Amino acid sequence: MDPVIYFKRAFRPEPEATISVRSRALNYGLGCFGGIRAYRTDEGTQVHVFRLDRHVRRLEQSAHILRLRLPGSVETMAGIIVELLRRNEMRGDAYVRPIVFANSNELSPILDPETSETAIFCAPLGRYLSSGAIDVCVSSWRRVRENALPARAKATGGYLNSALARREAIDHGYTEAILLTEDGHVSEGSAEHVFIVREGRLISPPSTEDNLDGITRQSLIALAQEDLGIPFVERPIGRTELYVADEMFLCGTGAEITPVRSVDRRTIGDGQVGPVTTRLSAHFEAVVRGRVQARHAWLTPVW
Numbered sequence: 001m002d003p004v005i006y007f008k009r010a011f012r013p014e015p016e017a018t019i020s021v022r023s024r025a026l027n028y029g030l031g032c033f034g035g036i037r038a039y040r041t042d043e044g045t046q047v048h049v050f051r052l053d054r055h056v057r058r059l060e061q062s063a064h065i066l067r068l069r070l071p072g073s074v075e076t077m078a079g080i081i082v083e084l085l086r087r088n089e090m091r092g093d094a095y096v097r098p099i100v101f102a103n104s105n106e107l108s109p110i111l112d113p114e115t116s117e118t119a120i121f122c123a124p125l126g127r128y129l130s131s132g133a134i135d136v137c138v139s140s141w142r143r144v145r146e147n148a149l150p151a152r153a154k155a156t157g158g159y160l161n162s163a164l165a166r167r168e169a170i171d172h173g174y175t176e177a178i179l180l181t182e183d184g185h186v187s188e189g190s191a192e193h194v195f196i197v198r199e200g201r202l203i204s205p206p207s208t209e210d211n212l213d214g215i216t217r218q219s220l221i222a223l224a225q226e227d228l229g230i231p232f233v234e235r236p237i238g239r240t241e242l243y244v245a246d247e248m249f250l251c252g253t254g255a256e257i258t259p260v261r262s263v264d265r266r267t268i269g270d271g272q273v274g275p276v277t278t279r280l281s282a283h284f285e286a287v288v289r290g291r292v293q294a295r296h297a298w299l300t301p302v303w
Helices: 024-028 052-065 074-087 156-171 215-227 239-243 275-288 293-298
Strands: 004-007 010-013 031-033 036-040 047-050 094-102 116-124 134-142 176-180 186-189 193-198 201-204 232-234 247-252 256-263 299-301
Touching: 004 074, 010 074, 024 094, 031 052, 031 156, 047 074, 052 074, 052 094, 052 215, 074 094, 074 116, 134 156, 156 176, 186 193, 186 239, 193 215, 193 239, 201 215, 215 232, 215 247, 215 275, 215 293, 247 275, 256 275, 293 299
Parallel strands: 134 176, 134 256, 201 232
Antiparallel strands: 004 010, 004 116, 031 094, 036 047, 036 094, 047 299, 094 116, 176 186, 193 201, 193 247, 247 256
């Protein structure tokens, strides 16, 4: 049986959800998207979507920046996503990808709200990156400046920058790449945010360093400070500071929390997953699985 896709304001079998090769979205990368996770509870009787309202609101903001339009309100979109998961019988961990794009077959690269189209699909998803610590490199590519291509809009075209950096990393034997800003500060991974730990403090660069205003990043900061009492500092990070960090990890909807073992062949700490990363990872897992009563407001039930 074909997966169900939301496309052109209806639920339809995936083979019916097609666009023309002439589409502006395909030819010019005119669109924005979101990545949303859903997690099965330990007993297996429920699936919760993690921070659904925040993800849909960010998608709405992304579309607004790009002069595109969603097919309904934030509440309507959230309801569509839950219904899509139900129609696809998602009973385990899943990933949802909503994308808003300029679905016109005209030749010129113009963003036009009247040609906006929204598609949403979902699929089962476990770990996105390695379940263990990974080796990363600082890419020779630089993160595109916010005033050139808005990072906070999660624009589809911007991921060419990410793809080039990750291809370079893989070609040189690494799992992932770290991109710097044109000013030489740490921005983010190809599709993940960067955290380091120094002397017990969690440190991450601000979203003004040409990176996405990440929901997983925001969630981890709240969990660290409010639930675990881990001090957090938001400030610029230099390249070589990564080399001397006590701990380092990447985070994102897909990556969740992925520890980093080395940067540019420099081992981080003792090369093992550090205590702060371990503690935060365990708490995050407990939250998304519905074990933490105080964080149930972050979870939207599917069934």
